Amino acid sequence: MAFAQRKIYPATEERRRFQRVKVHLLGRYMLPDRREFPCQVINMSPGGLAMLAPGIGNVGDRVIAYLDHIGRVEGKITRIIDNGFAMTVNATPRKRDKMAAQLTWLANRDILNLPEDRRHDRIVPRNPTAHVVLVNGTDMLCRIIDMSLSGAAVSSTVRPAIGSKITIGRVQAQVVRHLEEGFALEFAFPQTPDTLENNVTAR
Structure with missing residues:
Protein backbone atom coordinates (compact mmCIF):
# COMPACT_ATOMS: atom_id res chain seq x y z
CA MET A 1 0.00 0.00 0.00
CA ARG A 118 -6.11 53.10 10.23
CA ARG A 119 -3.73 52.38 13.06
CA HIS A 120 -2.14 55.22 15.00
CA ASP A 121 1.23 56.16 16.42
CA ARG A 122 1.74 55.33 20.08
CA ILE A 123 2.65 57.92 22.69
CA VAL A 124 3.56 57.89 26.37
CA PRO A 125 1.11 60.21 28.16
CA ARG A 126 2.34 63.06 30.36
CA ASN A 127 0.19 61.64 33.16
CA PRO A 128 0.50 57.83 32.91
CA THR A 129 -1.94 57.10 35.75
CA ALA A 130 -5.48 55.97 34.91
CA HIS A 131 -8.50 54.37 36.58
CA VAL A 132 -9.64 51.10 35.02
CA VAL A 133 -13.12 49.88 35.96
CA LEU A 134 -13.92 46.22 35.30
CA VAL A 135 -17.35 44.90 34.32
CA ASN A 136 -17.95 43.78 37.94
CA GLY A 137 -17.36 47.33 39.20
CA THR A 138 -13.82 46.82 40.47
CA ASP A 139 -11.87 50.09 40.20
CA MET A 140 -8.11 49.70 39.69
CA LEU A 141 -5.40 52.37 39.57
CA CYS A 142 -3.09 51.45 36.67
CA ARG A 143 -0.12 52.84 34.78
CA ILE A 144 -0.37 53.43 31.03
CA ILE A 145 2.72 52.06 29.24
CA ASP A 146 1.78 53.71 25.95
CA MET A 147 -1.36 54.54 24.00
CA SER A 148 -2.69 55.62 20.63
CA LEU A 149 -5.97 56.95 19.28
CA SER A 150 -7.22 53.36 19.02
CA GLY A 151 -5.95 51.67 22.18
CA ALA A 152 -3.45 51.40 25.02
CA ALA A 153 -1.05 49.09 26.84
CA VAL A 154 -1.58 49.06 30.60
CA SER A 155 0.68 47.90 33.42
CA SER A 156 -1.34 46.03 36.04
CA THR A 157 -1.04 43.05 38.38
CA VAL A 158 -4.61 42.10 37.37
CA ARG A 159 -5.16 40.83 33.82
CA PRO A 160 -8.85 40.81 32.85
CA ALA A 161 -9.88 38.03 30.49
CA ILE A 162 -9.31 38.69 26.79
CA GLY A 163 -12.54 40.07 25.34
CA SER A 164 -13.57 41.69 28.64
CA LYS A 165 -15.33 45.05 28.42
CA ILE A 166 -13.72 47.68 30.65
CA THR A 167 -13.65 51.44 31.10
CA ILE A 168 -10.37 53.36 31.26
CA GLY A 169 -10.87 56.94 32.37
CA ARG A 170 -13.98 57.98 30.45
CA VAL A 171 -13.40 55.60 27.54
CA GLN A 172 -15.04 52.22 26.97
CA ALA A 173 -12.63 49.55 25.73
CA GLN A 174 -12.05 45.84 25.29
CA VAL A 175 -9.09 43.72 26.42
CA VAL A 176 -7.40 42.30 23.30
CA ARG A 177 -4.30 40.56 24.68
CA HIS A 178 -2.19 39.97 27.77
CA LEU A 179 1.30 41.44 28.21
CA GLU A 180 4.18 40.39 30.41
CA GLU A 181 3.34 43.15 32.91
CA GLY A 182 -0.33 43.82 32.19
CA PHE A 183 -2.70 43.89 29.22
CA ALA A 184 -3.52 45.69 25.97
CA LEU A 185 -6.90 47.15 25.17
CA GLU A 186 -8.70 48.58 22.16
CA PHE A 187 -11.02 51.57 22.52
CA ALA A 188 -14.64 51.06 21.51
CA PHE A 189 -14.36 54.24 19.42
CA PRO A 190 -11.18 55.95 18.17
CA GLN A 191 -10.20 59.03 20.15
CA THR A 192 -9.07 62.41 18.84
CA PRO A 193 -5.58 63.86 19.47
CA ASP A 194 -7.08 66.81 21.37
CA THR A 195 -9.05 64.74 23.87
CA LEU A 196 -7.07 61.47 24.08
CA GLU A 197 -5.07 62.12 27.25
CA ASN A 198 -7.86 63.91 29.12
CA ASN A 199 -10.34 61.12 28.38
CA VAL A 200 -8.06 58.19 29.09
CA THR A 201 -6.21 59.52 32.12
CA ALA A 202 -9.32 61.08 33.65
CA ARG A 203 -9.59 60.63 37.42
Missing part, protein backbone atom coordinates in the same frame (compact mmCIF):
# COMPACT_ATOMS: atom_id res chain seq x y z
CA ALA A 2 1.50 3.31 -1.06
CA PHE A 3 1.43 6.34 1.21
CA ALA A 4 1.38 9.92 -0.08
CA GLN A 5 4.46 11.81 0.99
CA ARG A 6 4.27 15.45 2.01
CA LYS A 7 7.16 17.48 0.67
CA ILE A 8 9.25 19.10 3.40
CA TYR A 9 10.71 22.43 2.32
CA PRO A 10 14.06 23.67 3.62
CA ALA A 11 13.75 26.84 5.69
CA THR A 12 15.06 29.16 2.97
CA GLU A 13 12.82 27.60 0.30
CA GLU A 14 9.86 27.69 2.68
CA ARG A 15 10.29 31.43 3.17
CA ARG A 16 10.60 32.05 -0.59
CA ARG A 17 7.17 30.48 -1.14
CA PHE A 18 5.52 33.44 0.63
CA GLN A 19 5.32 36.93 -0.78
CA ARG A 20 5.72 39.72 1.74
CA VAL A 21 3.17 42.52 1.73
CA LYS A 22 3.54 46.03 3.10
CA VAL A 23 1.54 46.46 6.29
CA HIS A 24 1.48 48.85 9.23
CA LEU A 25 0.83 46.73 12.30
CA LEU A 26 1.52 47.83 15.85
CA GLY A 27 2.42 45.42 18.59
CA ARG A 28 4.88 44.45 21.28
CA TYR A 29 7.71 41.94 21.31
CA MET A 30 9.97 40.25 23.84
CA LEU A 31 13.64 39.33 23.48
CA PRO A 32 15.33 36.34 25.19
CA ASP A 33 16.35 38.49 28.19
CA ARG A 34 12.61 39.16 28.72
CA ARG A 35 12.85 42.85 27.83
CA GLU A 36 9.65 43.99 26.12
CA PHE A 37 9.27 46.82 23.59
CA PRO A 38 6.62 48.34 21.30
CA CYS A 39 7.10 47.74 17.57
CA GLN A 40 5.68 48.42 14.11
CA VAL A 41 5.69 45.73 11.42
CA ILE A 42 6.43 47.21 7.99
CA ASN A 43 6.17 44.09 5.85
CA MET A 44 5.16 40.52 6.52
CA SER A 45 4.44 37.13 5.01
CA PRO A 46 3.32 33.88 6.66
CA GLY A 47 7.03 32.95 6.76
CA GLY A 48 8.68 36.12 8.03
CA LEU A 49 8.43 39.82 8.81
CA ALA A 50 10.40 43.03 9.22
CA MET A 51 9.73 45.45 12.05
CA LEU A 52 10.81 48.83 13.33
CA ALA A 53 11.94 48.22 16.89
CA PRO A 54 13.73 50.20 19.62
CA GLY A 55 15.34 47.16 21.26
CA ILE A 56 17.41 45.11 18.81
CA GLY A 57 18.73 41.68 19.70
CA ASN A 58 21.27 39.51 17.89
CA VAL A 59 20.88 37.35 14.78
CA GLY A 60 19.58 33.99 15.94
CA ASP A 61 17.78 35.36 19.02
CA ARG A 62 14.28 34.03 19.65
CA VAL A 63 11.53 36.67 19.54
CA ILE A 64 7.92 36.45 20.73
CA ALA A 65 5.61 39.19 19.41
CA TYR A 66 1.94 40.10 19.84
CA LEU A 67 0.68 41.99 16.79
CA ASP A 68 -2.59 43.82 16.16
CA HIS A 69 -4.96 41.71 13.97
CA ILE A 70 -2.46 38.80 13.84
CA GLY A 71 -1.94 37.78 17.46
CA ARG A 72 1.02 35.86 18.83
CA VAL A 73 3.93 35.04 16.53
CA GLU A 74 7.38 33.74 17.29
CA GLY A 75 10.58 33.14 15.38
CA LYS A 76 14.25 34.06 15.21
CA ILE A 77 16.04 37.22 14.12
CA THR A 78 17.57 36.68 10.67
CA ARG A 79 19.12 40.09 10.00
CA ILE A 80 19.40 43.60 11.39
CA ILE A 81 17.87 46.46 9.35
CA ASP A 82 17.75 50.23 9.86
CA ASN A 83 15.96 50.87 13.17
CA GLY A 84 14.83 47.28 13.55
CA PHE A 85 15.23 43.69 12.39
CA ALA A 86 13.79 40.92 10.24
CA MET A 87 12.69 37.60 11.70
CA THR A 88 11.22 34.27 10.70
CA VAL A 89 7.67 33.28 11.62
CA ASN A 90 7.27 29.75 12.95
CA ALA A 91 3.76 28.41 12.39
CA THR A 92 1.84 25.28 11.47
CA PRO A 93 0.54 24.99 7.88
CA ARG A 94 -2.98 25.70 9.15
CA LYS A 95 -1.87 28.87 10.96
CA ARG A 96 0.12 29.98 7.89
CA ASP A 97 -3.02 29.69 5.74
CA LYS A 98 -4.98 31.76 8.25
CA MET A 99 -2.17 34.32 8.41
CA ALA A 100 -2.07 34.57 4.60
CA ALA A 101 -5.80 35.41 4.55
CA GLN A 102 -5.34 38.02 7.29
CA LEU A 103 -2.41 39.64 5.46
CA THR A 104 -4.37 39.76 2.20
CA TRP A 105 -7.20 41.55 4.00
CA LEU A 106 -4.78 43.96 5.69
CA ALA A 107 -3.00 44.75 2.42
CA ASN A 108 -6.31 45.44 0.67
CA ARG A 109 -7.43 47.58 3.60
CA ASP A 110 -4.30 49.74 3.30
CA ILE A 111 -4.73 50.07 -0.47
CA LEU A 112 -8.34 51.20 0.02
CA ASN A 113 -7.15 53.52 2.80
CA LEU A 114 -10.22 52.94 4.93
CA PRO A 115 -10.25 55.60 7.67
CA GLU A 116 -11.96 53.46 10.28
CA ASP A 117 -9.18 50.86 10.05
